[in-house]
Amino acid sequence: MATDRLRYWLSTVDTTQPEEMDCDMLFEMLEVVAEAASAGQDVSELFPAVAIHLAHCPNCQELVDTLVALTAEPTF
Numbered sequence: 001m002a003t004d005r006l007r008y009w010l011s012t013v014d015t016t017q018p019e020e021m022d023c024d025m026l027f028e029m030l031e032v033v034a035e036a037a038s039a040g041q042d043v044s045e046l047f048p049a050v051a052i053h054l055a056h057c058p059n060c061q062e063l064v065d066t067l068v069a070l071t072a073e074p075t076f
């Protein structure tokens with residue numbers, strides 16, 4: 001689980017510029033973000049830095065969209 005790293009990263013967000021998030025960091029959070037999004041949670045509220053990055057990075061936006069679509073797929 002990358003949760004500890006994620007928590008650590010989130011704890012540093014307040015003291016750094018959210019814009020500093022890059023594609024690598026987003027990629028590490030991709031699953032968490034997509035899970036939250038497909039659960040109907042507000043990504044921009046949960047992960048403001050992610051939302052900011054996605055607004056500027058069509059590539060990552062597409063990744064998230066794809067993963068959300070996959071996650072939203074019904075499982076039996």
Ligand SMILES: [Zn+2]
Nearest residue numbers: 022023057060
């Ligand atoms: Zn990106």
